[in-house]
Amino acid sequence: MAARHETTVLVVDDDQSHRTILQALIKGWGYTVECADDGTKAVELAKQPFDLILMDVRMAVMSGIEALKEIKAYNPAIPILIMTAYSNVESAVEAIKAGAYDYLTKPLDFDMLRLTLERAPEHVSLKAENLELRERLVSSFDPGNIIGRSEGMRRLMDMVAMVAPSEATVLITGESGTGKELIAKAIHVNSPRKNGPLVTVNCAALSETLLESELFGHEKGAFTGADRRREGRFMQANKGTIFLDEIGEISPSVQVKLLRTIQEREVQRVGSDQTLQVDVRIVTATNRDLKVEVEAGRFRQDLYYRLNVMTVTVPPLRERREDIPLLAMYFLHRFAEANRKVAKGFTPQAMDMLLKYDWPGNIRELENAVERAVVLMPVDFVTERELPLSISQLIAPEELKPSVPSDGEILPLDEVEREAIHAALKVTGGNKSEAAKKLGITRKTLLAKLQRE
Template sequence: MTAKHKATVLIVDDDQGHRTILLALINGWGYKAAGADDGTKAVTLAREKPFDLILMDVRMADMGGIEALKEIKAYNPSIPILIMTAYSNVESAVEAIKAGAYDYLTKPLDFDVLRLTMERALEHVSLKAENQELRQRLVSSFDPKNIVGRSEAMRRLMETVAMVAPSEATVLITGQSGTGKELIAKAIHFNSPRKNGPLVTVNCAALSETLLESELFGHEKGAFTGADKRREGRFMQANKGTIFLDEIGEISSAMQAKLLRVIQEREIQRVGSDNALRVDVRIVAATNRDLKAEVEAGRFRQDLYYRLNVMTLTVPPLRDRGEDVPLLAMHFLHKFAEANRKVAKGFTPQAMDMLLKYDWPGNVRELENAVERAVVLMPGDFVTEKELPLSVNQEKAHEEQNANQLIERGPAEILPLEAVEREAILAALEVTGGNKTEAAKQLGITRKTLLAKLQR
């Protein structure tokens, strides 16, 4: 926040002359300044009007600055308060900082320092408000109603998410790779009472057993080679929030036992420590494995499975929610067009038809990658079939396969004349973009002859 926003400043000082000088000075800087001659009046005014900043003396007759600071902070902890104190009373300044003051200034005031400190305090408040707004947008973006998808399968899933999120229940999210399990985990967190706490994500498959234990629970200095200082684990980082354990089916049996204890006791032990630490976290786990089958095969602990499986949500594969493909494709199109500073209006009918006919074994992640690639390559306002990957563009893939087969046959193999003509005609049409007149010219024949050959 800067002076041009007309921030309101309350000046609290029982020295009338000093207060008058500050009022004139701060008003001259473009702020709206008001005055009070003691702490009691300052508390009353702060309750009546939301000041953007308070500049307050420590020593006042009726109520001192420290006491007034505590009362104002108890009522509205967001107001930044600058304390003014004499050089001989720096102890009071330290006490004020501990009580919640933003900063302190020593008398006689250096007005340049005062102005800079005020600007810094107001900017700090502005950034906090901006961060809160961004966080609210983040929460809104993970509202179950805002997640892309109108298929029956997704509608039922998001209805369940809306019911599960407000609870404290442990959640197990299942589904194939690339279906969006992490997105569902975020939706659960940001629609829960823990939404203002941290959401910590751990990819269990990416770490060895030793590293995973240290990553989850932390370690003491000297616990192992390279542990040169104490480190907080992800569980402690997620305290008062949610921890998302992705690919939970990949952890070893030893780690399964340790994780079971954490879920049961809500306690962790750093590697190299004998002390148990209490943690308050909600656990959301995800896997692309069939954990029930893993239990039956003896690879996953049954007791841990039941602890994780309090609520199970299954994210459907993209092939089972085909009607969501156009919505998702347009969502990713706008996302990547903005990121690449391009104008993208949509997909040609042929390109969208290919997206709809493809079965998407890589699910939503594969679709996202395909659209990103297309946006990078697209020369115009619309994505055409030419910009789609070969896996999606089956016709182009088939043509390339035929061309490769011709190359593999080698020059020694003699092809029937009709087959040679067919390949030459197809190649000419490909080069000319389907223009038959131009293709005939390239082949050295008349358009009528070309049409006859095409008909045959």
């Protein structure tokens, strides 16, 4: 099979003669070739688009395995061929575990090398097609961009696919910021009611009186300020879907009226004796444990069972870490366009921090972190310096270590202590309480030591 003219290969080898031979050979096969003489340069060059990287294992400045890991952290899709003169199983296993596409031994079998070079782009193309199919499957559920290829997201979308075509009431559970509203939209657009309205109500944002009027409507003069009759959200959603977000926040009196609406499929405006028939599917969401709320007497048991016909649980971001790069890049390009900036990606260190952070605020927190980084980024790549302190502190323990003189001189204890304190304050941005925690002392003790300086 002939190589495609546009296929570009990066050859990385600190042996100049071997590098020159490979460059001439691979060019002769019809590829475009660039070269690097160590792993550090390869990591930098790999930020440009390459179809394949051919890299030696043993190099003086940065080994091929180290460079492989850094490049894969930035660009997991690029195929990397590792070559080495040392044909041992341990190196092969380490390379494959780190994400190498294949492993070749020196002296290279040039026929095998050519065959591997030809197959690698095909492998990546097939992989891209599979990912595209999966992403198309996911995006078909929702025009609002449900992003994710993790096992947790696949299970979630399988569940959405099952419940969407039905008329069953759905309860969506999950932590705050996980994207429950997007799942509600996905259920609606894949249901028989997709041509009808989707009406969303945030139950936590309204007082009891306003929520009742918002849901069921009111007659003119029903309360102060009611200067005209108003249709409620249930009637607005007729023949469609109503999504009640934060359902765990509604008051007992609204719970009673909601239960009646579900049972009888009718609503009654505030200030009216007339009941109106309504044809609507109900989807609700909460970040609370409604079973606990029922046991505590804050939520009606009969309403809970009416709402919980089908349950869809959205996983928190910390349980779907493999989706973090996809989400981060989506937000990066979105906010770069909005802020008229050029953004190519994240440095390996920055992406590593995003992957290690637990994201208590879930996707909403990630979105905010990326937006902040885009606003602050001085170059084309987001570095760890643009990330919020709560994320960048993941590398703080190393920075807390006081410096040790190269000549082996032992510093006085108070000087070592002073260095540690200032390092902690630097890492925490001057937050004395956080600095004290990192140093393992109380805030009062820290203040006392600062006063003695």
